[in-house]
Amino acid sequence: xxxVEQSLFLSVREGDSSxxxxxxxxxxSTYLYWYKQEPGAGLQLLTYIFxxxxxxxxxxxxxLLNKKDKHLSLRIADTQTGDSAIYFCAEIPDSGGYQKVTFxxxxxxxxxx
Amino acid sequence: DxxxxxxxxxxxxxxxxxxxxxxxxxxxxxxxxxxKQDSKKFLKIMFSYNNKELIINETVxxxxxxxSPDKAHLNLHxxxxxxxxxxxYFCASSQVRLAGAGELFFGEGSRLTVL
Numbered sequence: 001x002x003x004v005e006q007s008l009f010l011s012v013r014e015g016d017s018s019x020x021x022x023x024x025x026x027x028x029s030t031y032l033y034w035y036k037q038e039p040g041a042g043l044q045l046l047t048y049i050f051x052x053x054x055x056x057x058x059x060x061x062x063x064l065l066n067k068k069d070k071h072l073s074l075r076i077a078d079t080q081t082g083d084s085a086i087y088f089c090a091e092i093p094d095s096g097g098y099q100k101v102t103f104x105x106x107x108x109x110x111x112x113x
Numbered sequence: 114d115x116x117x118x119x120x121x122x123x124x125x126x127x128x129x130x131x132x133x134x135x136x137x138x139x140x141x142x143x144x145x146x147x148x149k150q151d152s153k154k155f156l157k158i159m160f161s162y163n164n165k166e167l168i169i170n171e172t173v174x175x176x177x178x179x180x181s182p183d184k185a186h187l188n189l190h191x192x193x194x195x196x197x198x199x200x201x202y203f204c205a206s207s208q209v210r211l212a213g214a215g216e217l218f219f220g221e222g223s224r225l226t227v228l
Contacts, residue, residue, distance in 0.1 A: 031215075042117070042203055042219030043156075086154055092215070100169055101217060103156040 004104035006089055011110045018076040020107045022089030025070060029091040032065060034074045037086045037106070046087070047074075076109075084111045116140050119204045119220040126194060127228055133190045134223045136204030144168075145187035146217070147179060148203040156203070162187055191225075199227045 003025045012018045024032065030051050035043040049056045049063045049072070056063045062075040076083055089104040119136040126132055138145060146169075147159040161169035162181040176192045191198060204220040 035217075037154075040221070042205070042221050043217070044219070045216045048216075088156065100158065100161070106154045106156070108154075 003102050004089055004091060006087075006104040006107045008105065009108050009110070011112060012079050013112050014079060014081055016079055018074075018079045018083070018109055018111075020074045020076075020087050020089075020109065022072040022074075022104055023070055024072065024089070024091045024102075024104075026091060026102075027067075027070065031092055032063075032072050033090040033092075033101075034061075034063065034072075035088040035090060035103070037088065039085070043088060079109075079111050081111045081113055084109055117204055117206055117218050117220040119202075119223050121223060122221065123224050123226075125226045125228065128194055128196060130194050131190070131192045132194060132225070133188055134202055134204075134225070135186070135188045136220060137186050138204075138206040138218070139185065140206055140208075140218060141185075142206040142208045142218070143184055144207050145181065145184070146205040146207075147187065147189050148205060148219075150201045150203060150222070152200070160187075160189075194225075194227045196227050199225055201225070 005023045033048040034046040036046045037043045049065050054065050060077045064073045086106040086108050088106045090101050117138045144163045146161045148156050150156045158171050159173045160179045164184050165181045178190045181187045201222040201224045203222045205217045207215050207217050
């Protein structure tokens with residue numbers, strides 16, 4: 001948490017785009033991740049980006065990475081009520097060997113019908 | 114088929130008691146974890162085991178003792194429970210790779226309430 005920062009809350013209307021932002025501190029991170037946690041459930045991997053990429057698109061999801069500013073964002077197009085969840089940004093400082101994933105504090109996305 | 118399952122899902126107990134949470138994964142992964150999520154949703158790693166060997170132990174009081182009888186199971190025993198132990202405890206597993214993005218698979222969580 002202390003090395004990965006996110007805003008706590010985002011509210012959008014159904015059909016609008018959502019943008020969730022994250023800043024991280026470890027420039028050695030090889031992979032950066034977005035996990036989704038629905039109420040009463042564990043986290044599920046949503047998408048990830050390799051550090052030598054600056055954008056990755058997967059259907060309604062777009063991940064943007066600005067390595068210079070250590071800034072990661074997740075854009076959800078045409079946000080649906082089923083997208084309401086907590087979204088965690090995460091990094092692995094050292095992808096070789098054992099994993100020690102550092103999670104952000106999570107951004108709660110509320111989608112208003 | 115549940116990939117990572119933990120029991121119990123809910124646990125309410127008195128201060129000072131000892132309790133255990135069990136976790137099993139059927140994914141064939143070689144690494145398992147315990148995470149603690151507090152009331153503000155902050156998720157912090159506690160322990161990690163690789164092939165039954167402890168590899169991460171993050172400044173956790175020694176009242177918490179993980180045990181891995183085999184690589185598919187990782188249990189968490191907590192002695193002398195305190196109010197501050199109230200949280201949701203998540204078990205997770207992954208396949209450690211030397212290269213390539215790894216993914217953590219999480220259980221549904223065990224909500225512990227200490228009264």
